[in-house]
Amino acid sequence: MKKLFLALSIFSVLIFASTSVSAKGDAELNQPTESVDNSIIIDRIANEDILVTMPSVIFAFKEVEIKLSFNNPEHNKLLLNQNKLKFIINGEEKELTFENGVATFAMSFAEQNNLSIYIEDYSFSKKVTAYPLWVFLVPIVLIIGFILLKIYKK
Numbered sequence: 001m002k003k004l005f006l007a008l009s010i011f012s013v014l015i016f017a018s019t020s021v022s023a024k025g026d027a028e029l030n031q032p033t034e035s036v037d038n039s040i041i042i043d044r045i046a047n048e049d050i051l052v053t054m055p056s057v058i059f060a061f062k063e064v065e066i067k068l069s070f071n072n073p074e075h076n077k078l079l080l081n082q083n084k085l086k087f088i089i090n091g092e093e094k095e096l097t098f099e100n101g102v103a104t105f106a107m108s109f110a111e112q113n114n115l116s117i118y119i120e121d122y123s124f125s126k127k128v129t130a131y132p133l134w135v136f137l138v139p140i141v142l143i144i145g146f147i148l149l150k151i152y153k154k
Contacts, residue, residue: 043076045085045120052117052124060130063106066115073101077120088118 053067068087070078077085083098089105090112096103107115109130117124 045075045077045122047122047124049075050122050124052126054115054128058109058128058130059133059136060108060110061133061136063108065104065106067102067104068096068098068117070098070101073098075101085119088116090114090116 049071051069051071053069055064058064078098078101084095085098085103086093086095088094089107094105096105109115109128113128113130115124115126115128
């Protein structure tokens with residue numbers, strides 16, 4: 001009799017425990033799931049987001065204007081940061097202010113001929129051919145010399 005009573009009590013405890021776990025599991029399953037609002041997901045800046053424009057002829061003695069243009073002027077990063085982003089340009093951090101998705105900065109290539117721009121997943125690197133001052137002055141001096149030579153021969 002004691003064995004039967006012990007078996008019934010163990011059986012009743014197991015049934016009670018399984019129904020309470022099952023009820024709890026059903027309650028968790030019936031809870032509404034959280035939905036993610038896609039409008040708050042922040043896009044990272046990638047290579048396809050920015051276009052770099054620079055002059056085709058660059059002189060080492062003169063600063064050139066380099067333009068960064070977002071393909072989407074209303075990129076989430078621009079909107080969240082009030083159109084100001086920090087880029088690493090040739091190893092130095094520079095904050096650029098974008099207007100209508102476009103920002104410009106001046107740079108001289110007198111000391112180095114590389115341009116590298118980084119932010120998040122975006123990277124741009126280019127070896128720039130910067131012509132020295134003599135490349136600009138030699139043709140002018142030759143033209144003036146040729147004109148003077150023509151004048152003195154007459």
